[in-house]
Amino acid sequence: MDYASIQEAEQDYNRKLEIDFVNVLKRTARHPGPDELRARLxxxxxxxxxxxxxxxxxDVPRSTPVRYKxxxxDIYILTEGGGKIYTIRRNPNVSFSVYGRYAGFTTCRCVQIWGRASIIETREDAWAEALDIMGLKARPDLDAVDLASVQASMCIIKIVPQRARxxxxxVGILNAEVIFTQLPA
Known part of the structure; x- marks a missing residue:
């Protein structure tokens, strides 16, 4: 068997496999309402x-892994600043993704959120509330950090979702979308 024949057979197999996956997904798919979707989110x-x-x-994308609450x-991210803050100040439209533990195709769980980010700085009234939401008093990993010494550069990113997928x-939810508000044009 020549290389072209092997490649064609592999492509045919992949097409059949894709059709099988689509058929399995269609049989298990359900379409929950917005209240259930929001609760699951x-x-x-x-x-x-x-x-x-x-x-x-x-036109320069940036993707940053972050810890959040x-x-x-609404999403809250404590950060020391940097490129993501610089970018958000110029374009507050963001996307945020979270992935569940993956143990095979049928266990896949994730959300993608589109929304607007704002920056909460230490001198703002909202800082104390955001710190409370972040649970910083109960964070053993921050016990060794003197927050007062680094607070000047610290800020919290707050993301208010406009839609989520x-x-x-x-549970059979296949890319269901929930809309909170319309994204600006």
């Missing part, structure tokens, strides 16, 4: 702690 965000923040400025659907294969 809140629970998923609460049960995870690491996500990826995507920003973009002047959530309250309802949810994939939760174990």
């Amino acid at each position: 809140v629970r998923f965000l609460r049960n995870n702690a690491v996500g990826t923040l995507a920003t973009c400025w002047q 959530s309250r309802d659907v 949810i994939l939760n294969l174990p």
